[in-house]
Amino acid sequence: MAHIPDGVLSLPVLAAGTLAGAGGLWLGVRQLGDRDIPRTALLAAVFFIASSLAFPLGPTSVHLLLGGLMGLMLGWKAFPAIFVGLLLQALLFGFGGLTVLGVDLVNMALPGVLLAITIRPLISAAHPTRSAALAGLSAALSVLVTAGLVGLEIAVSEPAFAPAVGVMAVAYLPLSILEAAVTAFVTLYLLKVKPEMIGASALIGTTP
Amino acid sequence: MIRRLATALVALACLALPAEAHRLKLFAQVTGETIAGYGFYIGGGRPEGADLVVATPDGKEVSRLKTGTDGGFSFTPPTPGRYRLTLSGGDGHLATVDVSTDGTPTTGQAVKTPTSPTATLPDDLDARIAQAVDAAVARQIRPLLEAYDAADGRVRFNDLIGGLGWIAGLAGLWAWFRSRRSGHGS
Numbered sequence: 001m002a003h004i005p006d007g008v009l010s011l012p013v014l015a016a017g018t019l020a021g022a023g024g025l026w027l028g029v030r031q032l033g034d035r036d037i038p039r040t041a042l043l044a045a046v047f048f049i050a051s052s053l054a055f056p057l058g059p060t061s062v063h064l065l066l067g068g069l070m071g072l073m074l075g076w077k078a079f080p081a082i083f084v085g086l087l088l089q090a091l092l093f094g095f096g097g098l099t100v101l102g103v104d105l106v107n108m109a110l111p112g113v114l115l116a117i118t119i120r121p122l123i124s125a126a127h128p129t130r131s132a133a134l135a136g137l138s139a140a141l142s143v144l145v146t147a148g149l150v151g152l153e154i155a156v157s158e159p160a161f162a163p164a165v166g167v168m169a170v171a172y173l174p175l176s177i178l179e180a181a182v183t184a185f186v187t188l189y190l191l192k193v194k195p196e197m198i199g200a201s202a203l204i205g206t207t208p
Numbered sequence: 209m210i211r212r213l214a215t216a217l218v219a220l221a222c223l224a225l226p227a228e229a230h231r232l233k234l235f236a237q238v239t240g241e242t243i244a245g246y247g248f249y250i251g252g253g254r255p256e257g258a259d260l261v262v263a264t265p266d267g268k269e270v271s272r273l274k275t276g277t278d279g280g281f282s283f284t285p286p287t288p289g290r291y292r293l294t295l296s297g298g299d300g301h302l303a304t305v306d307v308s309t310d311g312t313p314t315t316g317q318a319v320k321t322p323t324s325p326t327a328t329l330p331d332d333l334d335a336r337i338a339q340a341v342d343a344a345v346a347r348q349i350r351p352l353l354e355a356y357d358a359a360d361g362r363v364r365f366n367d368l369i370g371g372l373g374w375i376a377g378l379a380g381l382w383a384w385f386r387s388r389r390s391g392h393g394s
Contacts, residue, residue, distance in 0.1 A: 041379030052363050088371040150300040167298035
């Protein structure tokens with residue numbers, strides 16, 4: 001959904017997005033300790049598959065973005081994970097342009113990471129239901145913020161192609177509900193089975 | 209745990225096959241001097257009432273129209289030449305295709321169907337035959353071009369699995385790099 005093709009965005013937007021993406025990548029890689037590598041790779045794989053496969057929903061078709069879940073499980077390390085997924089999608093399937101990678105990365109990773117930082121103190125294995133509901137809410141919000149960012153960037157660069165808010169809402173609202181359900185379910189499951197997957201280590205990194 | 213997640217992942221992948229990408233595409237065919245075609249989402253659906261901008265290759269806007277209920281459009285540019293069509297689905301999806309109405313080659317996949325032989329009849333019999341053959345061939349290969357366009361953005365299972373291999377390889381590379389730096393490997 002949020003894969004912007006080459007040649008749409010203006011240079012200032014591209015530059016700002018690339019810089020912000022590089023900054024996020026740097027933060028994420030710096031936190032990527034030895035023990036975080038398998039988890040980060042696993043979630044990169046989950047993101048790669050989930051956002052490559054589209055399924056019909058209403059008049060159009062959608063695919064998951066999983067920004068909220070990635071942010072919750074990886075913190076800033078969601079940036080390298082999503083970057084690898086996006087790079088492979090651009091190279092293998094032609095989803096989105098290579099020059100737009102930084103912008104796409106920020107669109108998909110940043111909302112989830114920031115929302116996860118906000119809700120993290122309220123998430124604990126002691127209150128699985130509340131935690132899952134919060135995780136779902138942040139996932140839904142992160143989809144909407146991603147959609148808003150995509151719309152804003154296109155509108156700023158090329159007013160002629162500015163997306164319509166109504167059409168955006170029809171496309172992204174069902175997706176945000178779906179994403180909330182998936183994220184809440186996964187959070188609930190992980191809190192019961194392996195709570196440290198959603199623990200503080202996701203933010204700090206286990207080893208320097 | 210990781211094994212369980214991986215199993216769930218593979219199950220998801222199998223469930224969703226045959227997989228289709230989600231991408232807006234634009235199919236355009238030139239008949240005489242009229243450009244006609246339609247926009248479509250590869251995952252399914254047609255963009256209704258979407259903005260279609262016709263511009264010259266250097267970016268000057270010539271015209272702007274809306275697609276019909278089936279995502280279709282038809283447009284006759286004021287002068288024959290090369291045009292770049294950009295379709296904006298309204299939800300952030302964009303598709304571009306280059307067409308030419310004067311026979312000069314374009315980089316896009318749009319094809320030129322010559323004017324129907326009944327419209328202008330050259331005196332030369334050979335030219336008439338050539339024109340009729342051109343029109344017939346264009347009519348015959350249209351479904352083929354449509355199918356090619358639709359297949360173009362499809363996610364192939366091999367590529368998907370290849371991508372997973374890349375991720376595993378990158379993780380291994382990173383781990384190896386870390387182990388060399390911290391001396392765990394020696």
